[in-house]
Amino acid sequence: MISSCPICGNQVLTAELERHANSHFEDDEVQRDMELAQLAAVTELSTSVMDVPEPSTRPFPNGDSVSQGASSSIIRGSSPYGNALDEQISCLVGAQIRSEIQQIQGGVMNLLRSCLESEGGSSTSIISGYVDHHQSLSSEDKGWGCGWRNIQMLSSHLLRQRPETRQVLFGGCGFVPDIPSLQRWLEIAWDKGFDTVGASHFDNKIYGVKKWIGTSECVTILRSFGLRARIVDFDSTESSDLQSKSGKRVCGPMDKYLIKTNSFPTSSSGELSQEDAESMRGQQVLVDWVWNYFKSKCSDTLNNSRNVTISDKTPLYFQHHGHSRTIVGIQKQKGNRGSQDRYNLLVLDPGHRTADLERSLTIKKGWQKLVKRGVHTLRKPQYQLCYVDPGIANSEEMAELKTIDSILIRF
Incomplete structure (x- = not known):
């Protein structure tokens, strides 16, 4: 009413x-x-x-x-x-109400770029353009709102970097809405017929509900505005009941099908166990995909920097069991004397305080612990990434986008 x-x-x-x-x-x-x-x-x-x-x-x-x-x-x-x-x-x-954030002087991505440039050496980094950091707040969404915060971070990029997106996203308002407004947009997307599987999981009701969401809900919201949002599944398990014969599968909330396993053990000597080594080789598939994703469409190197390049690709909504973050870039460090190159994902975590992130990036101290994530930290059996292709769908394509599917990559 x-x-x-x-x-x-x-x-x-x-x-x-x-x-x-x-x-x-x-x-x-x-x-x-x-x-x-x-x-x-x-x-x-x-x-x-x-x-x-x-x-x-x-x-x-x-x-x-x-x-x-x-x-x-x-x-x-x-x-x-x-x-x-x-x-x-x-x-x-x-x-709808604008999401309130702590403004970072100069912008978080400019500060991150400066920190990466200061490292120099043999490292090469590729990062997204503009992104705002949206933190979870104890008074609002602590413990359950990370998915919504990542939607906000991805949306902040889309509104700033893609003019065609700004005209349609969130009714053309030009700003990132707060979580209750996003929950209303998701319910409207379900009413339009997007992601009926996910909608039934929540009984078509999400407004005011403190439940985890995932990439499926992110994609559903964005697709309802005509955005070409996509999901990529990285799966190390032997089988999946929801995998279809076509190699794609319909995605509901991630905890519906995620197989929970214990962390891989490490040896007491501090060296990698055989299980760890095999895991890292597997997770390298994900890291290689991220590197190629950002590298596939890069702008000219910013300010003649040798080791930092700006990608035209959107940030990545990065989901695993229990938490989600936003990947805003990736760094490659050349291995010494023929050893394998090392990669670090560059992430913005809604669980971190914006003030802490700004301080560490500004003084160039301690920021690595907040932003960098190496291959050895990827110990989950399943991961999902969400990104947005350019352009706005026409009416015929909109009908196809209502079914939320994903590309499945085994590792």
């Missing part, structure tokens, strides 16, 4: 009315009211073309087109989802 806010007059979901009204009395009420007013203007503009009889298409800079019915500007009468769902979407566009 829809109700009018007694403070600003905006139309909001009845279930969110109290929370929305209370938000006007917070310290940043002036800024938030201005944002809501701007969003209301955008929503009014988008609904002013209600008389268009059929879905139209509009070009984007990359040459693709997007169905107007699949975009965030809902046109009543041309949307395939029905008036009730259209009303929910229009309401959410105006009522």
Whole structure:
């Protein structure tokens, strides 16, 4: 049901009315009211073309087109989802709240680039462009919200780096919403028919629920806006009941099919045991994939730096049992005297405090422990990565994107 806010007059979901009204009395009420007013203007503009009889298409800079019915500007009468769902979407566009983050002076990726450059030597690093760090908060999502925080980090990159994405993501609002707003967007995606398997796992209800989510939910949200989000599965187990004959499998929340195993043992001498060595050879497949992923589309080396390159690829949502993080790059260190090259994943962890990350990167001390993850740390039997290909899907492709599948890689 829809109700009018007694403070600003905006139309909001009845279930969110109290929370929305209370938000006007917070310290940043002036800024938030201005944002809501701007969003209301955008929503009014988008609904002013209600008389268009059929879905139209509009070009984007990359040459693709997007169905107007699949975009965030809902046109009543041309949307395939029905008036009730259209009303929910229009309401959410105006009522969603910006996720609050601690701003890092200079940007976290610029600080990371500076730290990597200062190492010099024989190392080579490839990193994503702009990314904001979103930390889990004890008052909001500590212990269960890492998946939502990684969606926020990935979204911060998409909104800044890809103009076509900015026009459709989260109703074209131009900012990263908070977790409750993201939960509403996921429910809307389910109502549109995206990821029916995952939706049934949550009984089609996620708003206000403190449950872990994974790559499937990230992909579902992004695909519902027409983004070409993909999942890659890395699996060391012998078999999987959910694997299909085509080599792909439908993904629900990861804990539905993950096989839990103990950590690989290490020898008391500090050297790698045989099991450890075999594990590292297996996990190297994942690291090699990440290196090739970021390397496949790189911009010119930034500021004539010899050892840091900026990739045009999106960061990677990095999921394993119990936690998820965001991979923002990878570093390769040349081995000495013919020894094998060593790789470090470069990650932003929502479990870390933004202030600690900023401090360590600024003074170039202790940042390695927060950001770098070597192959030897990858001890889980299964991992999932999520990334976003360029462009916006047309209406025909949108129908295909509703089924969430993954590419399966054995190691």
